[in-house]
Amino acid sequence: MTMRGGHYAAAAIWLAGLALVTAPMAAQAGPACFASADNARLSFQVIQNAPAPAAAAAAGATPGRPGPYAYYPLTGIASMQLRSVITAPAGISAHYFQWANRSNAPLTNGQGASVARKANLQPALAGKRKQRTTFTSVARANGCTLAQTASILGLPEQARRFAGAAAIVLVSEDDQADQPPLGPPDTCVIPAGQLPPGRAGVLLDYEVQDGRSVADTTAFLQQWADLVHGAGRPSILLINPLDAPTQRYTGISAANAHTLVNRFDLTTILLWNKNPEHSLPASYQAQKAVIAAGGAFDGSRVLIDFELAGTTLDDAKFVRRTILADRLAGVFFWRNGAKVGGDCRSAINARIAAIALGHDDAHGAARWPS
Numbered sequence: 001m002t003m004r005g006g007h008y009a010a011a012a013i014w015l016a017g018l019a020l021v022t023a024p025m026a027a028q029a030g031p032a033c034f035a036s037a038d039n040a041r042l043s044f045q046v047i048q049n050a051p052a053p054a055a056a057a058a059a060g061a062t063p064g065r066p067g068p069y070a071y072y073p074l075t076g077i078a079s080m081q082l083r084s085v086i087t088a089p090a091g092i093s094a095h096y097f098q099w100a101n102r103s104n105a106p107l108t109n110g111q112g113a114s115v116a117r118k119a120n121l122q123p124a125l126a127g128k129r130k131q132r133t134t135f136t137s138v139a140r141a142n143g144c145t146l147a148q149t150a151s152i153l154g155l156p157e158q159a160r161r162f163a164g165a166a167a168i169v170l171v172s173e174d175d176q177a178d179q180p181p182l183g184p185p186d187t188c189v190i191p192a193g194q195l196p197p198g199r200a201g202v203l204l205d206y207e208v209q210d211g212r213s214v215a216d217t218t219a220f221l222q223q224w225a226d227l228v229h230g231a232g233r234p235s236i237l238l239i240n241p242l243d244a245p246t247q248r249y250t251g252i253s254a255a256n257a258h259t260l261v262n263r264f265d266l267t268t269i270l271l272w273n274k275n276p277e278h279s280l281p282a283s284y285q286a287q288k289a290v291i292a293a294g295g296a297f298d299g300s301r302v303l304i305d306f307e308l309a310g311t312t313l314d315d316a317k318f319v320r321r322t323i324l325a326d327r328l329a330g331v332f333f334w335r336n337g338a339k340v341g342g343d344c345r346s347a348i349n350a351r352i353a354a355i356a357l358g359h360d361d362a363h364g365a366a367r368w369p370s
Contacts, residue, residue, distance in 0.1 A: 045330030217251030258294025
């Protein structure tokens with residue numbers, strides 16, 4: 001799904017989910033377990049980190065790939081492929097996946113060891129750019145994030161103002177050759193396109209881990225949410241686990257989590273197999289407590305960000321129970337390398353069915369392994 005950088009290892013950033021942001025993973029072989037008709041069975045939001053199904057093929061093929069569309073069931077998608085968001089069919093909520101740029105200035109932890117961070121992703125209208133960008137300060141990284149978002153919102157003058165205030169160079173993807181590994185530092189690449197009027201929202205993947213303070217993060221995220229809402233678009237904040245030790249480098253804590261949840265339309269709670277509590281239910285409660293420290297917990301503003309690859313069917317059943325009991329907005333599926341699609345014997349499809357459809361609501365209990 002994302003560059004899920006160093007959840008619990010301050011000096012290590014890993015990239016297991018990166019390809020899932022920018023390009024769809026190969027689907028499992030075999031007949032499709034899910035189809036577009038399953039979308040009507042959903043009782044809460046199910047957002048897939050995937051390209052949208054082609055507008056002319058509600059039951060058809062994954063764009064650019066043979067075979068059935070691999071990412072049903074869904075109510076919406078989030079994709080860094082801007083063209084996919086632009087062409088999403090009516091009836092499916094679409095969100096552009098905006099990477100929150102981080103500073104690459106040197107940073108050390110409390111023991112004096114360097115905190116490693118990868119360079120920043122570059123957006124594109126279609127496909128996946130191989131070149132990355134480094135920024136020499138938090139202000140310049142933030143200036144680029146704001147400029148990129150303003151650009152895809154159709155606000156080019158505002159994008160230029162953000163870039164000028166941050167003293168960074170603004171350049172279209174069409175004007176900068178995609179030569180890896182790194183482009184010029186403090187150069188902000190914007191995609192060659194913008195969102196269509198009205199419908200699509202923007203998701204911000206905020207896992208900067210560059211040493212910014214709680215105050216800095218609060219101010220920036222409020223400014224970013226205001227930019228998106230000012231354009232009449234919904235906003236989603238996608239973050240690492242709220243109880244992750246690396247949040248101390250990102251500036252999200254019990255001091256501001258509640259404020260941020262209330263500022264965005266939706267905010268994620270990430271549940272995955274490497275949580276420090278060694279239990280998804282315990283991890284959920286710990287992260288819920290971080291939000292509730294600032295005020296009443298409003299489940300309607302929270303999405304469960306569920307890892308498909310390393311979890312179990314029992315974990316999935318817990319997530320569905322929790323969504324219904326706490327009246328959460330729904331689920332965001334993070335594949336983390338898991339291959340989706342294929343027939344119902346797949347363990348991944350069993351987890352998807354357990355959360356989205358109550359395990360056997362769609363095809364009968366015999367279709368999924370117990």
